[in-house]
Amino acid sequence: MPVPDPNLYPDFNVIRLSHTCLNVADLTASRKFYTEILGLQVTDETDTHIYLRAMEERGHHCIILQKSDRPGTVEVMGFKTYDEGDLDRAEAFFRSKGRPTEWVQRPYQGRTLLTSDNIGIPLEFHHKMDRLDPIHQQYALYRGVKPLRIDHFNCFSPEVDASVAFYNDMGFRVTEYTEDADSKKLWAAWMHRKGGVHDMAFTNGTGPRMHHVAFWVPTPLNIIDLLDLMSTTGYVSNIERGPGRHGISNAFFLYILDPDGHRIEIYCSDYQTLDPDHEPIHWDLKDPQRQTLWGAAAPQSWFEHGTEFVGTKPVEAMLKATPIIAP
Structure with a gap:
């Protein structure tokens, strides 16, 4: 499709x-x-x-x-x-x-x-929403990975094509997508409103479930600092994937899990998509650089673990194609 x-x-x-x-x-x-x-x-x-x-x-x-x-x-x-x-x-x-x-x-x-x-x-x-005084120049408050803003959601969908069509009706625009070459169905898609790569993304899988919520940080070095902090404060097992750079979005990334298993992506250096005639980028599902331009391939948990939404029962994905998974 x-x-x-x-x-x-x-x-x-x-x-x-x-x-x-x-x-x-x-x-x-x-x-x-x-x-x-x-x-x-x-x-x-x-x-x-x-x-x-x-x-x-x-x-x-x-x-x-x-x-x-x-x-x-x-x-x-x-x-x-x-x-x-x-x-x-x-x-x-x-x-x-x-x-x-x-x-x-x-x-x-x-x-x-x-x-x-x-x-x-x-x-x-x-x-x-209630507006608060700015704190971005109160540098004494900066801690951890120094998150600047919430950036996007990513959710498992049992039928990505249907999810993309629904959000397209709401005005969300596709920036990049992964297509299964055999079925010609979407395996994943990234959609935006604010002019970045995405506000909402959909990944093929049992759903609906939240795959992750992401935060934009100033530089890749902030991510390295976070890894040092987590590894020495009892949170090394909460590091799931990364650091690395995505092919899709070009973002430098890290995935971590909070104490209840909610996945959080730490994210920086994607690109601008403001133009109304911005053309989406196509990726083949079997291209290993789509998910990881460089760095270790995603582990099995990254494709299977998600957090459910209250009041909604997940169903299995219709598309059974699978990407490259780390051994």
């Missing part, structure tokens, strides 16, 4: 990804990991929730840690719209697709629409 032509005038306007809520078992352990190791800043905390932002972000939060009896699951993925009217247009769009819609109250956010995509990923859309 070919990549769809970009929809440059969607029914409503998403600016970018905004935040996600991760369910965790132990707020104290998670707080330590996300602040002392990863380096996010706490903006508020209660007995049940911790709100965090990265160093360049002015919005109140990009990560919510929620104490739960279902740790290792994802509550929701959030996106920011261009204006308030887009929220009403989004409601009409999702209703036209047969998806449930509900207006919900969220701390530190304005009017928020809760819905889900075609495979059941819970999504919420807001325009307003």
Whole structure:
């Protein structure tokens, strides 16, 4: 199935990804990991929730840690719209697709629409979020990998072609994709709104499940510093893959796992995709440099482990093709 032509005038306007809520078992352990190791800043905390932002972000939060009896699951993925009217247009769009819609109250956010995509990923859309003073020049606060901003989500989809078609209708544009040469079906695709390589990506696999949430960092050297920190503070086993450079996106990367098994990518040095006639890059599934331009090949866990979304039961992938996996 070919990549769809970009929809440059969607029914409503998403600016970018905004935040996600991760369910965790132990707020104290998670707080330590996300602040002392990863380096996010706490903006508020209660007995049940911790709100965090990265160093360049002015919005109140990009990560919510929620104490739960279902740790290792994802509550929701959030996106920011261009204006308030887009929220009403989004409601009409999702209703036209047969998806449930509900207006919900969220701390530190304005009017928020809760819905889900075609495979059941819970999504919420807001325009307003409490704005905080800038901290990007408060260098004494920088810790861990020095995360600057949340960058993207990647999710397992049981049918990547269908996921791409749905998000294309929302105005997400494909930047790169992997195609199975035999079936001509998509094995993975990277889609953006903010002008980078992706805000949302889909990988073939049992889903829906979150594959990872990614943070942009200043330089590859920050990633090396994080590896040194994790290896000497009891977190060496939380290092899953990398460092290396992706063929797709050209990004320098590292994948780590938080205490509840949520995968986090540390990410820098991808490229700009603002032009409306930007042409997507095609990769063959068997090309070893698509996933790793250089560095060790991805381990089996990278293709199989993901965290489930609350209220959604994953199903097996329709496409059975497999990429190159590390021995």
